[in-house]
Amino acid sequence: MRLIAFRITNFRSIVDTGWCPFASDGITVVVGQNESGKSSILEALATTFHATDITDDDCRIDAELPAVFLRLKVDTKRLLANLAAYDQDQVYALGVYLELTENDLILNFRWRYDAANAKYVCEPSCEDKDLAELLLKNGPPNSTATKAADDGDDRAEDEKNEDADDDEKASDEEAVHVHILTPETLADEIIAIAPDTVLFDQAAGLLPDRVDIQKGQKGGWVLSGAGTQAAANFLRIANINLDTLVDGSPRTQQTLLARANATVTADFSSFWSQTIGKNEKLQLKCVFAYYGPGGQKTAGMPHLEFWITDGTNQLFPKQRSLGVRWFISFYLQLKASEKDEQGTVFLFDEPGANLHSKAQADVLALINRLAKSSKSQIVYSTHSPHLIEYDKLYRVIAAQRDGDADNSPTKLVHAHELGAASRDTLSPVLIAMGVDLSHQQVVKKRNNVILEEISGFYYLTSFWEMLGEKQEVYFIAATGASNVQTLANMFLGWGLEFIVAVDDDSAGRQAYNNLKRYMFGDDEAVSKQRMFKIPGDGIEDIFSKKDFCSHVLGDPDLNYEGKNSQHAKTGGHSKPILAYEFLNKVREKKIKLADFEADTKAAIKQLVREIASRLESKK
Structure with a gap:
């Protein structure tokens, strides 16, 4: 199902x-x-x-x-x-x-x-x-x-x-x-x-220090008390039957748990990439024991004890940080569900909230692994960009209030309409896009193109792929026209070859003129060879209005005054999301060059030719 x-x-x-x-x-x-x-x-x-x-x-x-x-x-x-x-x-x-x-x-x-x-x-x-x-x-x-x-x-x-x-x-x-x-x-x-x-309950799902074992109403042994869910998940992952464990000989008990501890720790370590100190990784340990004579009600009763060791210190789960304890419990819950033939629907509210960015990446890796290897489905909420993959925006639903009043109702914005969500709502998505871009190996010795913003990065990448342009290129997005000169100076200092493409609006022209004066000595010929002004007030103006409505906004019947670039700013859209979704459509072959009007096709070809020719001349 x-x-x-x-x-x-x-x-x-x-x-x-x-x-x-x-x-x-x-x-x-x-x-x-x-x-x-x-x-x-x-x-x-x-x-x-x-x-x-x-x-x-x-x-x-x-x-x-x-x-x-x-x-x-x-x-x-x-x-x-x-x-x-x-x-x-x-x-x-x-x-x-x-x-x-x-x-x-x-x-x-x-x-x-x-x-x-x-x-x-x-x-x-x-x-x-x-x-x-x-x-x-x-x-x-x-x-x-x-x-x-x-x-x-x-x-x-x-x-x-x-x-x-x-x-x-x-x-x-x-x-x-x-x-x-x-x-x-x-x-x-x-x-x-x-x-x-399963709505993951942090209080009920955390791995306990110990959990009691008692006779069940229908016979056999059962876990009892707080933390039974996490303890049962551990046994399930290790393929341990509780009756076999309790009724077995001491040798059987030790053998079963030794194997279980090794198996669960090895698998857990493949997800938890953090170390304690320089080298030591966490290990999970389960021990079977009986209560001593000190307690009247528990004397002689069996129980399980859980430990988290780092090679030097062996501590109960409650003695570890909440983030570590949470991740272990999260891992046990998801891993145990792989054995469910019908799968599980997991609901997580802010998973990894107590973890730093690297550990949150481990959470995401675990989620991806589970969804791929089982029939389970996962829904989680997050504020963290580290739990969002910008190349998988089809997963994202944006929740925001439909109005400014405190009692305004919740409105959901679907993945294919994310461009209509507010910037505040999409902040983790936008940060994720920037974080992901910052980790790419996109800065090369040559063939770099500095752009004003990430929207241009996505549109130009789309145009390059639609035309099958052979000229090697690496688009670098600044964070606005005012930062283009700073980025250009950095490239110059690093000895990297580059050209610049800016919008033909007031901010873009100012950036163009500053570079012309201070970097290229007011040399018009050199400036034209190293820089290019994209026609219009923004790259969105490359499209005809009809093509922009149909293929970017997804609403062929939409009508608005002014240019595409202005509507992209003021029409309740997120420019980066619109551009990214357009790139996805191009890569999925949902949009081809032949789908556009003649004016749009000509403008796209001319833009690619202008950039490619400048890169070609620098060889």
Whole structure:
């Protein structure tokens, strides 16, 4: 089963998110400022498959009760196999329906208030009018009576048919006990085979110093007390059965745990790249022991102890930093889920908040590994640029308030519309783009082109690739026209060859004139050979208005006054995001040069020719 999209209504600050897709690679990232509604999204999703209770605080005043909708792709073979007790005409019709919809269904989780018990009750159903009509049409003619029998009226039906002959009685009993497939019962069956949904609870999920072992109600040994989740994850990763461990001989216990400690530590070390001091890496250790006679209730009882060692010091988890303890628990949770055949839906609110940048990179590596190696899906919120990969912006959903008031509702901006999100909302994304660029080996001895900003970097890279230009080039983005001269001076001092391309607006012309005067001695010929002014007030003006609306903004019917570059600044867009998304479309072959109007094609070719010719002349 795979989650495709979600919609949340009337939950805390959320009025209606509209349909919002989960990322196709299994990792969805929610960014936004504090109080933007990020946590509300995660907690609303956590209420679904496990039907978690909601409270008055989750409900909006003077609004309908919350609802969460999930569009998902079901495992049709497994679902139909689990419906053997239902009317088979309905089951067959459902199979045909799923084949037509390519296994897509919508589950609706709505709440109602149960006044008698003073609590909110979740009532799942399949949200599809056509499906509901199909099930009703293909159900047995006495479906109402049959459904009543399923609810407990078997006795009345049996008494009614008491005098029937044996064949008729058997037939009636068979009809009575056939389950009717309704949107509600179908939802229940889907939930029964759905993946677990886990909202990572730092308090409950942290690795404990020790965890007790006691006899379970159904026999066998069970973990007991705080920290059982993390301890159980450790045993699961190590393939240790608790009964085998407790009932085994001391030699068996030592052997099992020695292997477990080595296995888990080796795998953990492949993710945790930090060292204690210069060389020592962390090691995880689990020990089986019995309580001494000091405690009246625990004397002689078995338990597990956990240690984190660094080669010199062996300390309990609580004696380590919160960041280290959190990452270990996070690792155990995700690693253990690889063994779930149906996968797990993990929800993480600000993972790695207590870790520095390098450790946050380890968190991201672990998330990427899990999503690739299992059926799990992960949704996490973050403020950190180190938990965002700028070449995977399709994962990002931006949450922001739709207005300036404190009670403004939460608005979600989808990945393909990120350019419409505010700069503050996108700050971790923009920083991630800059951080990633700063680590690239883009500064070379020759063929460097200094640009005003990162938008130009993405557009010019797109144009170069669309035209298949063979001239080697390395675009370097400054942080505005005022910094172009500083960057040029640095390149000059380092002995690097470069040319400069700026916008033909007031800021760009000032940068051009300053370089001409102070770097090239007011030599017009040299300046023209080393510098170039991109026509228009910004590189966006290379496009015709029609092409900019269709291929950059994604809205061919949009109309606005003024130039493209002005609209990119004032139309509620993020220029870097628009440019980056355009580059992605070019690389995915969704946009080709042939798709543009003649004026745009000519302008792109001329711009590339102007830059390439200047680089060529410096060979």
